[in-house]
Amino acid sequence: MTPILEVQELEAGYGPIRAIDGVSISVEEGEVVAIIGANGAGKTTLLTAISGVVRPRGGTIRFAGSPITRMRPHAVTRLGIAHAPEGRRIFQRLTVRENLQLGAFARTDRAGIRRDIDEICGLFPVLGQRMGQLGGTLSGGEQQMLALARALLSRPRLLLLDEPSLGLAPLVVSRIFEVIAGLPAKGIAVVLVEQNARAALRLASRGYVLETGRVSLSGPAADLANDPRVRDAYLGE
Numbered sequence: 387m388t389p390i391l392e393v394q395e396l397e398a399g400y401g402p403i404r405a406i407d408g409v410s411i412s413v414e415e416g417e418v419v420a421i422i423g424a425n426g427a428g429k430t431t432l433l434t435a436i437s438g439v440v441r442p443r444g445g446t447i448r449f450a451g452s453p454i455t456r457m458r459p460h461a462v463t464r465l466g467i468a469h470a471p472e473g474r475r476i477f478q479r480l481t482v483r484e485n486l487q488l489g490a491f492a493r494t495d496r497a498g499i500r501r502d503i504d505e506i507c508g509l510f511p512v513l514g515q516r517m518g519q520l521g522g523t524l525s526g527g528e529q530q531m532l533a534l535a536r537a538l539l540s541r542p543r544l545l546l547l548d549e550p551s552l553g554l555a556p557l558v559v560s561r562i563f564e565v566i567a568g569l570p571a572k573g574i575a576v577v578l579v580e581q582n583a584r585a586a587l588r589l590a591s592r593g594y595v596l597e598t599g600r601v602s603l604s605g606p607a608a609d610l611a612n613d614p615r616v617r618d619a620y621l622g623e
Contacts, residue, residue, distance in 0.1 A: 396445035478522030489539030527558035
């Protein structure tokens with residue numbers, strides 16, 4: 387069975403800085419894969435290279451068996467990859483509804499979009515209560531819910547999530563992780579970059595550890611969570 391995502395020997399960076407250097411990962415259909423590592427390890431660069439925001443310098447990216455290595459972000463989205471970036475990056479001067487509608491920019495099924503917005507309001511009821519409110523007036527937790535919801539409105543087959551719990555209250559984090567845990571049942575694979583390594587490895591079936599732009603460890607999430615190196619460096623044990 388062909389993985390939905392195959393990244394092989396990927397190199398990418400900014401100016402003279404090589405942020406990732408020969409990274410290879412794979413993701414199966416409907417699988418949650420965790421990417422953990424210290425700040426500056428290259429986790430965000432990996433996601434932005436997959437989504438087309440950063441152009442790779444070497445290596446290959448294949449989605450559903452087809453090469454996408456140098457595609458532009460809008461073309462990557464149309465294929466079925468959504469990216470909820472670090473820092474939320476919602477449109478602060480647009481309403482919640484307008485943010486959600488922009489998440490579905492590549493779709494033409496208006497009735498389906500309306501149904502999906504209703505479903506999103508079931509997942510995150512607070513968004514349903516804030517439909518006419520400007521994104522910039524939402525709390526941090528509400529903005530993160532909106533960023534995740536906007537990504538889901540594209541009906542992705544693969545969701546790239548970058549630090550969804552960063553700076554949020556525990557109750558909000560719990561709800562966001564609950565929604566993420568339910569995505570595989572909807573046929574959505576997830577690549578999860580998350581500072582809370584313990585929670586990420588609980589959600590994931592497999593994981594990769596990045597160190598200075600390279601994969602240092604990989605394997606089943608349960609094995610990584612029990613690896614003394616991971617426990618010492620990332621789980622605070």
